[in-house]
Amino acid sequence: MSIVKLARPEIQAMRAYEAAIQVDDTVRLNANESPQISPIGNFRRPLNRYPEVRPQELQKGLAARFGCAAEQLLVTRGSSEAIDLLIRTFCEAGRDSIVTPTPSFSMYWHYARIQGAAVIEVPTLVDNDFIIDMDAVLAACTENSRLVFVCSPNNPTGAPLPRADVVRLLEGRDKRSAVVVDEAYVEFGDQESVIDLINDYPNLLVLRTLSKALGFAGARCGAVAGSVDIINLLSAVQSPYALATPVVECVEDALQTEQLALADQAVENIINERQRLMTAVSAYDFVHQVWPSEANFFLARFADAEAVMQRCEENNVLLRHFGGDLADCIRITVGSPSDNDQLLRALDTLVGS
Template sequence: MTSLAARLARPEILDLKPFDIAAEANAAFGADAIKLDANENPYPPLSSGPLAAAINRYPEPQPHRLRASMAALYGVEPDALVVTRGADDAIDMLVRAFCRPGIDAIAITAPTFTAYEHFARLQGARVIEVPLAKNFDFSADGFVAALTHQADVKLAFICSPNNPTGNEVDPALVLQVAAALPQTIIVLDEAYLDFSDTPSLAVEAAKRANLVVLKTLSKAFGLAGARIGCAIANPELVAIAARALPPYPLPSPSVEAAMATLAPARQAIHQDRIARIKAERDRLAGLLVASPIVKSVRNGGGNFLFLQVEDAEALASKLRALGIRVRFRPNAAPGAVRLTIGTEAENDVALSAFGVRNQSRPVRRAELARDTKETKIAVAVNLDRSLPRRVMTGIPFYDHMLDQVAAHGDFSLVLSCDGDLEIDAHHSIEDCAIALGSALSQALGERRGIGRFGFALPMDEAEAQVLIDLSGRPFSRFDGKFEASHIGAYPTEMTEHVFRSFSDSMRSAIHVRVEGGNDHHKTEACFKAFGRALRQAIRPEADSDMLPSTKGIL
């Protein structure tokens, strides 16, 4: 029995044979094979940096590692996913694979993402617009009714959350449309779903004959410049649609950037960033209601707000003068503006342009990644928030100690490490301390308006004293001895080393003295006292611009 994808595909696509470019060569020969098959230059380019490695070689048409990583991310098998140059490329691929010029049509809601119409027009396909219901909500019954008697509608696009209005579409409504239109491929664009609470239909798409889900790493994962996305569907549909792709669609640097971004050690930071963007979206939505020029604010499920303003031309002129770019969407609604959520500082500038006064203190935050041959670490700290706190080093006792530092220091810490624990814990412990200290130093910035100094702490029979000076000058002193070699998988000899690493990476003087009878208590007292010392030293003082030094510099 012929599948729906085979029946809907253009005859020219079905007649195409897959590119014979040794797609399975890496699996058959391994990465170290002598490559004399693709007429490549055997010498690498005269450029430097990790992304320049092997760039003289053609990339895999569908990079095995990246395809597997993205499939795991979305909960499907690799053969149900085709990697594309962003979700835009997936849209173009589908239209070219299934729509015959001058004959076939696509269906879209209105207003929605303009790329659907663009690629259809480019292919010579008709475009059927179905207006959204009141308040820009999606009506499954209305969508089906509008398309039931339309001939040759090959693709029907639904965007959830919708761009530009932010409306989320109930997955049950999408499945209702797919069931009612069994001869049409329903394409659900989930580009912004990471910022929503709506569940994905990726797993469902891999099982159904007429459902495709689009994903992108541009939004939630910060890879807009790398252009990495995918289409998820049943394996046969994926294989047919992929014939419309060029032979080597994905640049090697983009593949490597995506692989680094999707590393397990990075995921906690991505989730923290998403939470921050959602919190900022809610903050701006609440403040913009008070703007004298804003008529309405729609706070949906994306990383943006949909506004309607009184005088769009005047606002555009003002924003140009301030160097602020937004997206005006007059075709969506009168005075419509799509405002992307930026950093806190960028958002505060935007608020002022909309006539909203905001006296928030600059947030002291830092994020960094530290990759070596031994460890891959990602860390985020926020000195002005207590939560979240998530530490995953692979060493449970060390997780507990770093969590104690953040808890008693009263700051948010998200840290994850993928280290060579099969050798021992040394590299992971040391590198996590260096990464955390560096992040704290970055978050402190010029170190204005802080207490600078800080703490003695008893814990049962143990006593720890930690003296700290956020002076900009590293110096470490540790007085204390441990009888036990390990606490769990944590070597006690690393405790002194951890505080030296903190001192060096934070550019601070740290003096630690500990005594007692129980090594667990002594070690924990050191970390808790360090957190308490940090709490005093980083606490904002009355004069936020005061530099705590008579030298005028730290």
């Protein structure tokens, strides 16, 4: 059963933008492009031409990497763009809502606010390693809750969402909400991606990114995977030519076997460093708690988080402090061994103060 009917009616009625056709070895006088080829850059495709409306090879490559069919995936400008597209596609301003556990990735709030959609927040269980209270999430949904965002492993807590809970949420919301599982950090954890479930659950959408495990945050490339009818809707909403030629070529290169092997090795190194850093940070007496993490960061509670932020900044180390319910917590990204050593040296200066 498709969930297309959950989308805004005007989006359901929309057709994709009809771009000028692009055929190799033709005289192309149909897109108001310049005939002049700039010498700038060293790209396989000429920059005087628009890129493909949707980059086909990249779509196939990312689908193969993430484990779905090419037509089940839309390439986006970072997974951030996918969040924006989903909220604009499904939520009518002033009427619909998204539901999300808290704390979580702030972009869900950000794009919901831009679209005029309400955000229903469901606190995670802080005393139980911030796990998501699925009963509470299901109970919080209303008939206008179009999207439920769950992030696994969650940012900023690092807590994973068990596959069985994802299935419970999918079945609990069935054709009443789309369930968006944000897997930005999945490569750093023990759990498999749930992307295979898109074949069984038409209300599942999975977000993936190249910004974390693959190390390409600067390329701005991500993807959303789901049933073909929803992917087609999202594609109709996305700007034509969304992915620039330099980005397309850079990511095509990043998906080559040797590059993927390097990225996998980098993930392994980060996981090892995460363990070393968490153990070292836990040992300071001004650190009250370090939560387990399946991501490339972890959250720690400090006696005086502001003093830690300031001292680290004085030592050229930037950490992330959120305030609110997490006012005494700091999120620490796992860096290179030398980055992490620099952090530990900065923390050493607080010992006994």
